[in-house]
Amino acid sequence: MKNNLSVLVVEDSLIFSEGMELILKQHTAIKEVYTAHNLKDTIARIRKTAIDIIFLDLNFETKEYDGFTIAKKVKEQQEAIKIIVLTQYARVYVYEKLFKECKVDAYLDKQLGTNELFLALEKVMQGEIYINSNIESIMNIKKWWKISKREKQVVPLLVQGYTQKEVADRLNISARTVENHITSIMRKLEVKNSVELAAKYVLYVNGNRENLEGGLSPF
Amino acid sequence: MKNNLSVLVVEDSLIFSEGMELILKQHTAIKEVYTAHNLKDTIARIRKTAIDIIFLDLNFETKEYDGFTIAKKVKEQQEAIKIIVLTQYARVYVYEKLFKECKVDAYLDKQLGTNELFLALEKVMQGEIYINSNIESIMNIKKWWKISKREKQVVPLLVQGYTQKEVADRLNISARTVENHITSIMRKLEVKNSVELAAKYVLYVNGNRENLEGGLSPF
DNA sequence: TAGGAAATAGGTAAATTCCCCTAAAAATCA
DNA sequence: TGATTTTTAGGGGAATTTACCTATTTCCTA
Numbered sequence: 138m139k140n141n142l143s144v145l146v147v148e149d150s151l152i153f154s155e156g157m158e159l160i161l162k163q164h165t166a167i168k169e170v171y172t173a174h175n176l177k178d179t180i181a182r183i184r185k186t187a188i189d190i191i192f193l194d195l196n197f198e199t200k201e202y203d204g205f206t207i208a209k210k211v212k213e214q215q216e217a218i219k220i221i222v223l224t225q226y227a228r229v230y231v232y233e234k235l236f237k238e239c240k241v242d243a244y245l246d247k248q249l250g251t252n253e254l255f256l257a258l259e260k261v262m263q264g265e266i267y268i269n270s271n272i273e274s275i276m277n278i279k280k281w282w283k284i285s286k287r288e289k290q291v292v293p294l295l296v297q298g299y300t301q302k303e304v305a306d307r308l309n310i311s312a313r314t315v316e317n318h319i320t321s322i323m324r325k326l327e328v329k330n331s332v333e334l335a336a337k338y339v340l341y342v343n344g345n346r347e348n349l350e351g352g353l354s355p356f
Numbered sequence: 357m358k359n360n361l362s363v364l365v366v367e368d369s370l371i372f373s374e375g376m377e378l379i380l381k382q383h384t385a386i387k388e389v390y391t392a393h394n395l396k397d398t399i400a401r402i403r404k405t406a407i408d409i410i411f412l413d414l415n416f417e418t419k420e421y422d423g424f425t426i427a428k429k430v431k432e433q434q435e436a437i438k439i440i441v442l443t444q445y446a447r448v449y450v451y452e453k454l455f456k457e458c459k460v461d462a463y464l465d466k467q468l469g470t471n472e473l474f475l476a477l478e479k480v481m482q483g484e485i486y487i488n489s490n491i492e493s494i495m496n497i498k499k500w501w502k503i504s505k506r507e508k509q510v511v512p513l514l515v516q517g518y519t520q521k522e523v524a525d526r527l528n529i530s531a532r533t534v535e536n537h538i539t540s541i542m543r544k545l546e547v548k549n550s551v552e553l554a555a556k557y558v559l560y561v562n563g564n565r566e567n568l569e570g571g572l573s574p575f
Numbered sequence: 576t577a578g579g580a581a582a583t584a585g586g587t588a589a590a591t592t593c594c595c596c597t598a599a600a601a602a603t604c605a
Numbered sequence: 606t607g608a609t610t611t612t613t614a615g616g617g618g619a620a621t622t623t624a625c626c627t628a629t630t631t632c633c634t635a
Contacts, residue, residue, distance in 0.1 A: 155375040251371070287612060296551060298548035298549055300592090312614095313615055314614060332551055334551075335555040336515045336555070506581070521621085529584085542623090
């Protein structure tokens, strides 16, 4: 591995970027740590300086762009730059977008230690893809990839508490067709009924944080 | 407001605590910023130094204690110390525990800006309770407070895809009783059916991060 | 200790979901 | 273009959920 890496932290929250900088500087292979707080500064930096790795947040205050936009723009201009995505809210469905569309190299939950941060850095510099998530999560996303376009329209409505008939009315199709879609979805996701489907959907959309926050259980 | 505040950051992640320290030092009313990375250091610090405010994380690597434990211990010993809880995963059900049991003074999601951090600090020093969450979330928690002990046992089973009959078998009660419990829960939570109930439950347990991460929608 | 939930369980009937099929038009893709 | 998948829709029937009821026992709290 190179031992004079130039890294760039792209993150609009000061609290986090200042901390990141201090940590990254402790790694012996890192020569220089730059910071950018928005899209414009990021692009300016990669043009001016030879950057090896970008640590990129997905959340930005502005609605004009987000981490996805930045990742794509960076890879368009300089494909060789490795991108490690850091995100506070590890929602499973973002994986697809990140790896297929944005070509990022690693995905890390911000609730991470210095060790894991450096491990990701080393893996990525060796050309590997790194994800700090459990296998189960990955398996669950793959199930959702099988869900068709129309099926994806049915689920949110069902989960809001609409009956199959009501969903049918909203989509201007037969209740029978909706029933078939739901059956198909349940088979693909390997769930027993609509109730379990609703739970799985919310986990998928909203992220699963089981075993976090001290393993607290609400009931 | 006092203008020579001593604050303590209790947080085991270096990345975050280093950043927090830098930010807090920028506030004119803050005289001194201390850091503690575990329960022992926290208690030692409040005994040695007169602390006004603690910024407390809920997540700790260890399973021996968590933010809740620390908050309780601190308030037991020195009730006057204000506690501002910072958490990465804003799960709604923790509110109850935090405010009723641990007597914390503020609750902030880590995805916050400097402004909000300082606003919370000022509100808390004026003796107010501060929560950076929307009213809807609060209303939704209150609905869950009405759910009885037995009802709380039924919900997780139902959400796992078990039928009312199967839930009844597991709890060794009549299917009819389970049915009554579910009806009661649906009325209390104002949901239309079990499917919507499942969705609400997962949101409640796992936290709602709608409108975060750039308002991305999966479908 | 009296009142009020909570937990228990049932009757009846309607509404809804779920299952196992078939089948054709439309869209997609190789 | 030919093959595959998606979307559409239905028949028939079983299983399940939901809606309104009543009613007893237990438990908790003011």
